[in-house]
Each structure stands twice: as C-alpha cells, then as structure tokens.
Amino acid sequence: MGKKPKLISWKKLEKRWMKDPKFRQAWEELEPEYQLARSIIKTRLKKGLTQAQLARKAGTKQPVISRLEGMEGSPSFSLVKRIAKALGTKLEVRFT
Numbered sequence: 001m002g003k004k005p006k007l008i009s010w011k012k013l014e015k016r017w018m019k020d021p022k023f024r025q026a027w028e029e030l031e032p033e034y035q036l037a038r039s040i041i042k043t044r045l046k047k048g049l050t051q052a053q054l055a056r057k058a059g060t061k062q063p064v065i066s067r068l069e070g071m072e073g074s075p076s077f078s079l080v081k082r083i084a085k086a087l088g089t090k091l092e093v094r095f096t
Helices: 010-018 021-046 051-058 062-069 077-086
Strands: none
Touching: 010 021, 021 062, 051 062, 051 077, 062 077
C-alpha cells in the first residue's frame, strides 16, 4: 500500500496559488461574480427560500438561479434587480 496523501488546509493552498500571477489575476477577475453569488445564496438561505421559490418570485426559472449561484454566465442587470426585489433586499453597487 502506498502513502496516504498529505492533507493541506485551504488557506495554505490559497496562499501557495496566489503566488502565481496568472492564478491571482483569474481569481481577482472572478471576485465580482463570487460576491454576487455568495450574497444571493446567503440571503436566499436566510429567507428560507429554495432556488425554485426564489425563481418564481423573481419571474424566472430555477436553472437560471442555479447558474447564477454557480457563477455560470453573466446575468443582466435587470435580472439582478428582480432577484434583489424578490429577496426583499436593497441592491447596492459599488466601485472601489
């Protein structure tokens, strides 16, 4: 039997990967999509909604919510506004 693979923490792995300029650039480019997906998931779960329920309230279909939460594709601004309204939250856009 071979050796067991050594486990490494996410923080250590992230720190190692961030030293690679190409990885860092890709990571930074995905940050807005990540923040949007994370915010939608967190708020949806806090409100006790399924993806299907949120989709109905926002006037769309469940696969659209799934893709958005999975950071697949580029949602329209109008869709993001409808989702914010369906979640009963305020949409805030910032440039920093």
